[in-house]
Amino acid sequence: MIIKIDEAGRLQIPSEVAAQYGLRPGATVQIDESGAGLHLRRPVTSLAKLYIEPTVRCNLACRTCIRNIWDEPGGDMTDATFARVLAGLRALPGAAEFPPTIFFGGFGEPLTHPHIVEMAAEMKALGCPVELITNGILLTEQMSRRLIAAGIDRLWVSLDGARPESYADVRLGAALPTVLANVGRFRDLRSLRRPRRPEIGIAFVAMRQNITDLPQVLALGDQLGAVHFLVTNVLPYTAEMRSEILYGRTLTDICYLRSPWTPRLVLPKIDVDEHTAATLYRVMRSDRNISFLDYPLSSANDRCPFIEAGAAVIGWDGGLSPCLPLLHDHTSYLNDRERRSRRHIIGKLSEHSLGELWYAPGHIAFRERVQAFDFSPCTFCGGCDYSLANEEDCFGNGFPTCGGCLWAQGLIRCP
Secondary structure, three states: OEEEEEOOOEOOHHHHHHHHOOOOOOOOOEEEEEEEEEEEOOOOOOOOOEOOOEOOOOOOOOOOOOHOOOOOOOOOHHHHHHHHHHHHHHOOOOOOOOOOOEEOOOOOOOHOOOOOOHHHHHHHHOOOOOOEEEOOOOOHOOOOOHEEEEEEEEEEEEOOOOOOHHHHHHHHOOHHHHHHHHHHHHHHHHHOOOOOOOOEEEEEEEEEOOOHHHHHHHHHHOOOOOOEEEEOOOOOOOOHHHHHOHHHHHHHHHHHHOOOOOOOEHHHHHHHOOOOOHHHHHHHOOEEEEEEEEEEEOOOOOOOHHOOOOEEOOOOOOEEEHHHHHHOOEEEEEEEEEEOOOEOOOOOOOOOOOHHHHOOOOHHHHHHHHOHHHHHHHHOOOOOOHHEEEOOOOOOOOOOOOOOOOOHHHOOOOO
16 A cells, blocks of 8 residues: 655655544544554544453353353343344444454353344444354255355354363363364355355464364364364463463563563574474563564554454443453453453443444544553553452553553454
């Protein structure tokens, strides 16, 4: 893309690009400066992705799941709530030209919702790209045919092990051969279409007990026709899961290496093989701010992936939240200490339209605050009682605070 500068020194961004990224007159845009140049971030008023949680019911009882510490009743999104989502999208400014991506997923198994296929088809009828995540158990031949006919663009499959025993250790009650057979059949059924849609993605939750399976999981994904792979760390919701994390030292490193006085090391592209791997590992463990080309590997991210993606989340009950971590009350463990996270919703679709909630002044102000990310570093520090909840922090920020969010440091990721 080539952008011209007019006589007044203003950037002339092509109208279609401006519309796609929500660069409308009056929008406020944050620009970050780095050694590589300027990075223009999406305006906080641009809705580009909408997570929809069809249900909080699930057919499995995984060790990693938030449901292990919940006392919330299960529930499905009603037809009336979903109809309000559709109506809100139709009325949203700019959505007709550049409709947001719809991601069906949350803290339940989407395929347990009795109308999930119809919901996906209605979103496609609006012109929205549609993605869906599943554990694969309910991906029967009939379900596969219906999802393909509905026109979804991408199917994500959670695959946390390559061997039946390791897979069953995480996803209790699941059978790996069944999942692989179901996804393999889905691959074959969609291969009859050109281009091959839906695309297949594999999501892997990395833990101490399953990390050695990752190469095999990637190989299985290749066999299943996957073209997208996402690896995330586990968030320990229970005390027993604390021993499974793989980022204890990373948190310590980020705390130390965020200092502007720490020496910087910029690495080039380089072969990683039996000759270089051990040396590169020692270099990576040195006390330096390390960048790969111009991308920092060891410094603090301080970037909310939901804000950067222009995302919002609608829970099964119609509550709109800025992100998945704030969708439900829950406890987890940060720096080996229990941390309470209180739910934060902007409002309910039963009382307000999607546009009213998205453009609510308080919501925009919160998104601006998160984009600036002037929160106390609870993720790295964790030394005082402020870090035990998202109520307030030592910088004077009030609820909800995001300094203890592992998503904002690139440790936990969502598709």
